[in-house]
Amino acid sequence: MATKKTSSSATKETTTRTTRKRGAKAQKKPVKRSLSTDLIPIEEETWLLQPIAVTMMRHDYSLIQVRILVSVVESLQTILHGILNNKRSQELSLFRTDELDEDGRLPVKLPFKELGVDPNHYPQLRNSLKMLASIPIEIPYKTAEGRKYTKATNLCDVYIPDDHSYNKYAILKLDRGVAERLVSLDFGYHRLGKQIVFACKNRYTQRIYMFIESWLDKGRAVIKTLEFRKMLRLENNYKKFSDFCRRVLEPAKAELKELADKGFCDCYFEYDKKYDNGQRGGEPDELVFRIYKPANQLDSQLEQVTDMQRKQFAQMLIRYFSFIPANAEKIASRITADTYNEAMQKLVELRQRFQTTYVKDKAAYTYKTLDSLIKDHEVPNTKVEEMK
Structure with a gap:
């Protein structure tokens, strides 16, 4: 009569058989084989416009789920640029009727092949997608008066077709309130490299x-260390700060530096610990990130983008800040890839301020503000023409 094997012995035997069958390949972790290792040179990077509200959103997403989030942001680029160029507004309607489903939600179609996952691991991808419907997120809010809130919710509902068609995809449906937060520029925005x-x-x-x-x-x-932990949803993990450094900060620092050195990333960082009460160890009160650009970074594509951005910037000055074309072009010509985001954010802030505060000469006030901002980034002795 056959002897019943215990669970542990059965597992051990199964492992042994698998090892004999596959040899060295059995030592590799499946997750590494499921991710694309294709790297894109920085000059061919796909640059997205990402709201700070999305960057500072608190969640505990996996590697693949972060990719999905970035793909959602990519699908919102037309809407984001419409808001940035003042072709859409909260007062009118952020979303067109044809962009929303009959239930009032915003659908986003995500083809599996665009998420960098090997087809053999689509079952795991489906599971990662489904989990988005239940993983909590916290999205920051800021009112026109400057008061800050945090909304706890989830990103979306997920619909995955049951058929086994060649074109695998999922449809994410975002509640209107969540979609509005994903395109909100009330905290500002920045450039993001998708690849x-x-x-x-x-x-x-x-x-x-x-x-x-x-x-x-x-x-x-x-950034305050606690806020940084909250952003990563690590308030209760790696309580010993040396573990936090070893498991979180140091691996990220090394990986970004390697990508930057090889021409696949536009920035990397070093960090320092800041203590408010003279401590020499333990959890710091704040983290200070020093951010660098790699010496081998190629800027040709960025300069082409900047030419387009300068034109958009000048058009905004004429349309919303009463600039004459000559003065708008004068200040816009001084905008660079480094100052564009900050200058555009300043325009958003000024528009909000002018709605509640009377300013006699908006053009002159705006010119003086932008001139000061740009001078902070310009090299000494740069000649600047005064606005007439």
Whole structure:
């Protein structure tokens, strides 16, 4: 009569058989084989416009789920640029009727092949997609008066066709309130490299890249350690700060530096710990990120984008700030890839201020504000013409 095997012995035997059958290949972790390792040179990068509200959104997404989030942001680019160019507004309607489903929600179609997952691992991808419907997220809000809130919700509902057609895809349906937050510019916005996010092999690297990218034009970012933990949903993990450094900060730092050195990322970082009460160890009160651009970064594509951005910038000055064309072109000609995001954010802030505060000469006030902002980035002795 056959002897019944215990669970542990059966598992051991199964493992042994698998090892004999596959040899060295059995030592590899499946997750590594499921991710695309294709890297895109920085000059061929797909640059997205990402709201700070999305960057600072708190969630516990996996590597693939962060990719999905970035793909959702990519699908919203037309809407985001419409808002940026003042062709859409909260007062009128952020979304056109044909962009919403009959239930009032915003659908986003995501083909599986665009998420960088090997077809053999589509079952795991489906599971990652389904989990988006239940994983909680916290999205920051800021009112016109400057008061801040946090909304706890989930990103979307997920619909995956049951048929086994060649074109695999999922449809994510975002509640209107969530969709409005994903395109909100009330905290500002920044540039984001889609392929850079996809190239990361560590989910914390993805999140930290987004964070430092939003501060790239400043070259430095300071954040309270607790807020940084909350952003990564690590308030209760790696309680010992040395573990937090070893498992989160150091791997991200090394990975981004390697990508940057090889020409696949536009920034990397170093970090310092800041203590308010003279401590020498333990959990710091703040983290200070020093953000660098790689020496081998190619800027040809960015300069082409900047030419287009300068024209858009000048058009906004004429349309909304009463500039004459000559003065609009004069200030716009001084905008660079490094200053564009900050200058556009300043225009958003000024428009909000002018709605509640009377300013006699909006054009002169705006010119003086932008001139001061741009001078901070310009080299000494740069000649600047005064606005007439």
